[in-house]
Amino acid sequence: MKVYILATCNNELLLPYTLLVFKTLRIGFPTTQIEVHINSINSWTNDIVEVANSINVTTITFIDRTIHHQWIESLVNVNEEPFWICDTDIIFYKSIEDWSEFNADIPLAGAFIPEFCCPFLKTLTQGRLHTSLMYINPRELLRCYNLYLSFQPKTVFNPHANPFYPLVFPILGIPLFYDTLSVMYNAIGGFKFTPEQQDCYFHFHFGTISDLILPHLNPIEGNTREAILKQPELGKGVWKKQLDWLNSRHPSKIL
DSSP: OEEEEEEOOSOGGGHHHHHGGGGTHHHHOSSSEEEEEEETTOSOHHHHHHHHHTTTOSEEEEEOSOOHHHHHHHHHHHOOSOEEEEOSSEEESSOOTTOOOOOTTOSEEEOEEOOEEETTTTEEEOOEEOTTEEEEOHHHHHHHHHHHHHTSOOOTTSOOOOTTSOEEEEETTEEEEEOTTHHHHHHHOOEEOOHHHHTTEEEOTTGGGHHHHGGGSOHHHHHHHHHHHHOGGGGTTTHHHHHHHHHHTOHHHHO
16 A cells, blocks of 8 residues: 655745655554655755655655646546555654554545535535545545446536536535535545544644635634644644534534
């Protein structure tokens, strides 16, 4: 099994979030093959290569300018065996290599993100499994999705959205947002990480694009992020606070 990482940085001030995962990656995946894909959008390639090499990653590949959902789709198309994808703004506290819940029948596994009203996109964001740390079984994923499609007629009148891509469409004037792989999850389902599994790592939501999103949130959030960057142990269990915030933004409480 492999772990794939897409390293992207658009803002030098956020470079620490692009390099962060390499500090603890071998805690989370002590022996797994790790393939780092360096997005050509980067201007800080040397920093990424140096840090990745310091933990003996298996492969470093330079790829053409891409975006996360396109990259995931390409991985599914070229792999037959299960693999992991991992964001760069993650801190690991324990190994996850021995997680045994995933079997041949599970197409996807990840931390569940519930439906919430997004203050940045001004959308009603649909529930999904988060792609920051995700197990993907490509053969089972495509089998399940093709089965889902098989129950509907295939005509020019009912085109389907790309299940890997984000999508926004309106219902009664309300924009609904399906984030990356959300269409796929809502079509075929998947395995939700248990609380014990989520305790094994911390993920900075939108760490590498916080310059776009953070201004739309409570300023206290920025101070919390700086503290965890300086003391990674402070991130333990913070996923519960993140989930509380998402639940506080449920449409039943906002709309």
